[in-house]
Amino acid sequence: MGLTSDLNVSVQSLMASTQAMDVTTTNIANANTPGYARRTVDFEETAPVGTDGSTGVDVAAIQSMRDTVLDLSIDAATSQQNMSNTVASSLSAVQTQFSDTASGSIGSSLDSFFSSLQQLSTNPADSSLRTSVLTTAGNLASSFQSTASAITQAQQQSDQAVVQATGDANSLLQQIAATNAQINTAQSLGQSDNSFQDQLSNQLTQLSAIIDFKTVNSSDGLTLTTANGSPLVVGGKAYALTNSTTSSGFNDVYAGGVDITGDIQGGTLGGDIQTRDQTLATMNTQLDQLAFQFAGAVNNVQAAGSDANGNAGAALFNPPDTTTGTATGAASSIAVALTSGSQLAAAASGGASGDNTNLANMINLQNQSIINGNTPTDAFSNLTFSIGNTISQATSSATATGNIVTQLQNQQGSVEGVSLDEESSNLVLYERSYQAAAKVISTVDTLMGNLLDMGVTNPGY
Amino acid sequence: MRVNPNFTADMVNLMDQAQQSENNAAQQLSTGRRVTQPSDDPAADSAMVNENSRSAAVDQYTANSDSVTDVLNTADSTLSSVTTLLQRAVTLGVEGANGTMNQTDLNSIAAQVSDIKTQMLSLANASYAGQYLFAGTATGTAPYVADAANPNQVDYVGNSKQNKVQIGTGLSVTTNLPGSSIFSQPNANVFDALQSLVTALQSGDTAGIATAETSVNTSLNAVDTAQVFYGSTVDELTSNESFLSQEKLNITTYQNTLVSADLATAATNATQAQAVLTATVAAAAQLDQQVNLLTYLH
Numbered sequence: 185m186g187l188t189s190d191l192n193v194s195v196q197s198l199m200a201s202t203q204a205m206d207v208t209t210t211n212i213a214n215a216n217t218p219g220y221a222r223r224t225v226d227f228e229e230t231a232p233v234g235t236d237g238s239t240g241v242d243v244a245a246i247q248s249m250r251d252t253v254l255d256l257s258i259d260a261a262t263s264q265q266n267m268s269n270t271v272a273s274s275l276s277a278v279q280t281q282f283s284d285t286a287s288g289s290i291g292s293s294l295d296s297f298f299s300s301l302q303q304l305s306t307n308p309a310d311s312s313l314r315t316s317v318l319t320t321a322g323n324l325a326s327s328f329q330s331t332a333s334a335i336t337q338a339q340q341q342s343d344q345a346v347v348q349a350t351g352d353a354n355s356l357l358q359q360i361a362a363t364n365a366q367i368n369t370a371q372s373l374g375q376s377d378n379s380f381q382d383q384l385s386n387q388l389t390q391l392s393a394i395i396d397f398k399t400v401n402s403s404d405g406l407t408l409t410t411a412n413g414s415p416l417v418v419g420g421k422a423y424a425l426t427n428s429t430t431s432s433g434f435n436d437v438y439a440g441g442v443d444i445t446g447d448i449q450g451g452t453l454g455g456d457i458q459t460r461d462q463t464l465a466t467m468n469t470q471l472d473q474l475a476f477q478f479a480g481a482v483n484n485v486q487a488a489g490s491d492a493n494g495n496a497g498a499a500l501f502n503p504p505d506t507t508t509g510t511a512t513g514a515a516s517s518i519a520v521a522l523t524s525g526s527q528l529a530a531a532a533s534g535g536a537s538g539d540n541t542n543l544a545n546m547i548n549l550q551n552q553s554i555i556n557g558n559t560p561t562d563a564f565s566n567l568t569f570s571i572g573n574t575i576s577q578a579t580s581s582a583t584a585t586g587n588i589v590t591q592l593q594n595q596q597g598s599v600e601g602v603s604l605d606e607e608s609s610n611l612v613l614y615e616r617s618y619q620a621a622a623k624v625i626s627t628v629d630t631l632m633g634n635l636l637d638m639g640v641t642n643p644g645y
Numbered sequence: 646m647r648v649n650p651n652f653t654a655d656m657v658n659l660m661d662q663a664q665q666s667e668n669n670a671a672q673q674l675s676t677g678r679r680v681t682q683p684s685d686d687p688a689a690d691s692a693m694v695n696e697n698s699r700s701a702a703v704d705q706y707t708a709n710s711d712s713v714t715d716v717l718n719t720a721d722s723t724l725s726s727v728t729t730l731l732q733r734a735v736t737l738g739v740e741g742a743n744g745t746m747n748q749t750d751l752n753s754i755a756a757q758v759s760d761i762k763t764q765m766l767s768l769a770n771a772s773y774a775g776q777y778l779f780a781g782t783a784t785g786t787a788p789y790v791a792d793a794a795n796p797n798q799v800d801y802v803g804n805s806k807q808n809k810v811q812i813g814t815g816l817s818v819t820t821n822l823p824g825s826s827i828f829s830q831p832n833a834n835v836f837d838a839l840q841s842l843v844t845a846l847q848s849g850d851t852a853g854i855a856t857a858e859t860s861v862n863t864s865l866n867a868v869d870t871a872q873v874f875y876g877s878t879v880d881e882l883t884s885n886e887s888f889l890s891q892e893k894l895n896i897t898t899y900q901n902t903l904v905s906a907d908l909a910t911a912a913t914n915a916t917q918a919q920a921v922l923t924a925t926v927a928a929a930a931q932l933d934q935q936v937n938l939l940t941y942l943h
Contacts, residue, residue, distance in 0.1 A: 215651075276684075283682050284904075295701035302705045304861045306712040307822070308809050309776055309784055362896065454649035474756030531782070538776055540808045547811065550702075561698045571689035572683025588657050597649025604650070608938035 189238055191628050195357060196240035200227060203243045204308035204614040208351040211602045219386025221250035223378060243414045248378045251599050254387050256399060258592045262586050263450030266393045268582035270455025274345075275463060275575050278338045281331040282568040290331055290474075291564045293324040298550045301543055304530060310606035311494070313584050314525025321500060325518045328475045332515035335464050335471065342460040343434045349394050349453045350425050350437055356391045357408075357422040363387060365420030368370045371386060371405075396450025400429040414439035434460060438521035468515075474555050474563045476514035489529030489542030497529025497542070498522060610620070654927040655685075663922035670915035677825075680904040689903045696903065700896045706812050706897040710882045713810050713820050715880075720778045721875035723771045724827070724868060730768070731835065731865040734761045738842050740859025744851045752852075755846035762839040766791075766799060769828045769835075779856035782806040788824045791834070799836035803827045812885050822874050833867035909937050 205227045214220040228244035238329040247540065282289060300320040304313045320325030363384045369632035370377040384406065388473060391397065399408040408417040415423050428443075437447040437453070445461070448454040479501035501522045522528070555563040649655075673679055683690040740746070740752045769776050770787040780788035780803030788803030803826050809817040828835045838860040843854035 222820060270732070276838075279683050282689055282690075282694075284697055285678075285681065292697065292701075295698050299701055299705040299708075299889075302811060303712070305717075306709055307774060307776065310774065310807075313839070360893040408893055415659050485892060501741075524835075536781070536783035536804055536806065538780070539806060544809065544811075544817075561695060565691040565694040568683050568694050569687045572685075572687030572690055575684035578685055587656070594649040597646045597651050601650045603647075606650075607939040612942060621749075 187628050187632055191625060193238045193240035194624040195231065195257075196242065198618060200241045200243050200467060201614045201618040201621060203246075204522065205611065207246055208607050208610050208614065210383065214382075214609050215602040215604065217382070218390065219382045219384075220602070221248045221382060221385070222602045227428075239383060245378060246378065248381060250385065251596070254596050254599065255381045255388070255567050256381050258596060259389055259588060260396070260450070261589045262389065263392045263396040263407055263454070265582055265585040265589055266452050267396075267450050267455040267458070268578045268585060270345075271463070271578040272458040272575050274338060274342050274456060275578075278334050278464070278467075278569050279536055281334050282564075282571055284568075288323070288327055288330065289549060289564075290324070290327045291561060291568070293320070293327040293458065294560055294564065295326050296320045298547060301547050304528070305540045305543045305547065308530040308543060309537050312491070314528050314530075316523060316525075317528055318525055322558075323521045325501065325520055328471070328518045329516045330578050332471055332475075334466070335468050336516070337459045337470075340433070342456040342464075344409065345456045346435050346437065346453060346460070347427055349451075349456065350427050350435075352393060353394045353453065354422075354424045356387055356394070357417055357424065360387045360391065360406075360408065361382065361417045361420050361422035363400060364417060367579075368419065380480060386507055392451060392452045395448055395453045397580050405497045410439055410447060411449055412444060414442050414444055426499050436582060447455070463571070467571065469511075469565055470563075471515040472511045472513065474515070474567075475627065477520055477555050478513035478549075478560050479514065481552075485546045485549065486529045488529045488533060489547070490533050490535055490539075491529045492526035492537060496533065496557045500528070526542075528644045652932060656925070656932070659925050660922065660929065663918060663925050665917035667705065667922055669914065670911055671919050672853065673911040674915055677906055678904050678909065679906040679911075686904075693900060693903055696896055696900050700893065700900070701888055702814070703893045703896065705892075707886065709810050710812050710886055710889070713812075713818065713883050714879055716773050716778070717875045717879050719773045720771070720822075721766055722881070723778065724872040724875065726767065727768050727828075727835075728865060728868055728872065730761050730764060731861060734758055734839060734861050735858060735865060736870065737761075738854060738861055741846050742851060742855040742858055748849050751846045752803065756842050758839060758846065762836065762843065762938055765828075765835060765839060769824055777803070778821070779803065779824035779827060780819070781825070782808060789828070793808075797840050799829075799840075802824050810883065813889065816885070818878055818881060819874075820878075822871060827868055827871040828864075829862075830867050830871075833864045835861075835864040838864045840849065858931065911941050 205258045205409075207223050207225050226244040226247055227241050229244045230240040232239045246382070280286060282291075284291070297317075297320040300313070300317045303308070304317055307313060354613050362642055363380050367377045367384065370380060374570055387400075388408075396411050398409050398411060398413075398444075401407070405419055407415070407419070416425075417423070423440050424547050425444075427436045430436055436443055437445065437448065437457070441598045448457055460565070482501060483499040486500050488495050491497050499521050502517070502519055530543045531537070532541035535541060550561070551559055553559055558566065657785055673680065680686045682690050737754050741751055746754070766789055769779055769789045772784075776784035776785065777788055778902055779785065779849075780785075783803045783806075786802065789799050790802055792798035792800045803824050805823045805824065807819045807821055810820050811817050837859065841894055842854065842857035843862055845857040
């Protein structure tokens with residue numbers, strides 16, 4: 185009660201308004217800061233002085249409007265989107281090897297090879313037609329090598345990206361651990377941790393683009409683990425990811441001594457690993473099978489006939505025969521082993537120089553299921569479908585998750601986003617509040633002056 | 646209800662999508678294709694691989710037919726020359742057998758028949774593009790040679806094998822007739838018949854001449870009958886060509902349905918995408934200039 189308490193209350197009001205304007209200023213300044221969640225001011229009534237004193241206002245808390253669940257949902261969706269985008273882009277260079285418009289593709293080289301055999305069958309003794317067969321066979325071998333090389337290159341690029349991403353992830357993990365420590369310190373001192381939480385949110389979003397993770401809140405603060413539970417950040421400590429080269433020459437990812445390579449299901453890291461170890465590895469194996477079994481079948485037909493010199497046909501392609509060799513690396517090493525068209529075994533065994541019986545057998549390979557139950561062209565067609573489908577699905581998935589991310593970001597914006605209109609009107613509110621409190625102080629000052637002047641005969645004013 | 650005050654991300658997303666639509670439509674218009682890479686339509690592109698293969702095969706069947714037709718026509722016209730010669734020999738034989746000629750005349754006729762026999766040997770050893778036509782599959786060596794011990798005898802040193810060439814899926818034609826099925830058939834050997842006529846004429850044996858003339862006639866008929874193979878095979882190849890053209894057309898039509906862009910649709914899409922992009926960009930620019938509360942406060 186009394187002028188003094190009025191004065192104190194008004195001073196409190198000034199301070200509260202000032203604090204509120206500080207928060208508004210912070211919001212406006214950080215409207216575009218990544219990870220920033222807008223803050224609001226909780227005013228509360230203070231305890232009255234005496235039994236009937238005036239009550240003042242206090243800023244109880246500065247609330248962050250952060251919705252952590254929403255933030256983490258966005259991170260999870262971002263992770264998926266990045267993974268899909270990475271898969272689609274890392275495979276795009278390889279699929280040019282399979283385009284039906286590519287004139288040097290394995291499919292078109294197979295067609296040319298069989299055409300040259302057909303042409304030879306009309307005149308088996310013609311040496312230039314025989315040479316043509318060796319030429320088309322050489323082109324087919326080149327097509328295999330070129331496709332195998334494209335696959336290997338893409339794998340190596342993904343591999344380099346894995347190493348790069350591991351490093352990037354580690355630096356983020358360090359930052360997250362440091363932020364975590366700052367949050368713990370602030371909380372233990374009873375101070376606001378809003379800024380650190382904003383930083384943490386931003387760092388987690390950046391990390392989600394690289395790798396998928398799980399979060400658990402504990403007494404140590406935030407615990408970050410990989411999808412399968414290996415620790416990444418616990419409290420203020422970061423557990424770095426490491427790379428280890430395997431026998432294939434590619435880099436695996438380890439977390440605390442555990443190989444987590446196959447468990448990474450999101451982010452660019454997940455995308456590159458899937459491309460390198462799944463899609464391209466499978467394609468490589470199937471391509472090798474195609475090269476190996478095709479070469480073996482052709483070579484077998486060669487062996488069953490007689491060449492222009494009357495000898496049993498030598499192997500047309502190397503790797504030579506299916507009983508001793510293995511398919512691994514067949515596509516990158518396949519080459520024509522004959523040096524002269526006269527070595528083609530067009531005739532049946534012991535046949536005359538104009539005999540084309542064995543050529544018919546070689547030609548018929550085109551329509552026989554010699555590649556794991558498929559014809560050679562079907563086997564290639566299947567590879568074309570496979571890579572096209574993988575990219576197409578990844579692209580669709582990226583678009584779909586992209587839309588989800590946008591939708592979630594809109595939700596996030598509606599909760600955490602700074603509205604300049606809103607802040608401006610708050611500014612007006614607090615400004616008026618300040619002015620009103622200042623007015624009260626000025627009034628109290630006048631009244632106190634009046635009070636002091638009571639009993640003074642000659643006031644100085 | 647509070648809305649997201651920051652619409653930039655939305656705008657960027659929409660502009661991206663509009664731009665992507667426009668790019669796709671433009672590419673379809675410039676390439677004329679809806680599908681240019683496997684990911685555009687994996688099923689269609691992989692089917693194209695198979696269709697390209699079928700198309701190449703049909704092209705090759707046509708090329709095979711052309712090559713084989715050339716060889717068959719050459720052989721056919723050679724045999725026409727052969728039958729003409731044999732008819733001449735028959736006429737000479739009939740002349741010699743009428744019993745009115747003296748030995749000098751008969752010797753003169755014998756010389757003509759001997760000439761015919763020499764030409765016959767040359768025709769039987771005819772070749773095309775360096776390969777003998779009537780040698781079976783032993784096309785590198787002349788099929789008919791004079792016997793070492795008996796120079797008047799002609800031996801067949803070719804084989805009786807026949808080649809086949811594919812002219813369609815699961816369809817082949819035989820491309821040659823060995824000499825042993827034309828000139829030196831059992832009981833109808835052209836050379837033996839001609840030689841017997843020469844010998845008979847030179848000996849003046851009228852009955853022998855008549856017998857020899859009959860055997861020449863028999864061999865003429867045998868060659869005539871054998872020649873049918875060539876004409877009928879060429880006919881088969883010709884009628885097959887029209888079937889191949891139709892098949893090629895079918896394949897091309899199907900390929901178009903698989904991957905070609907409907908240009909009218911693509912053009913419409915391009916226009917539409919352009920309009921959407923323009924509108925989105927204009928809207929973004931407009932919203933950027935939106936006034937907010939701050940401009941009203943002073």
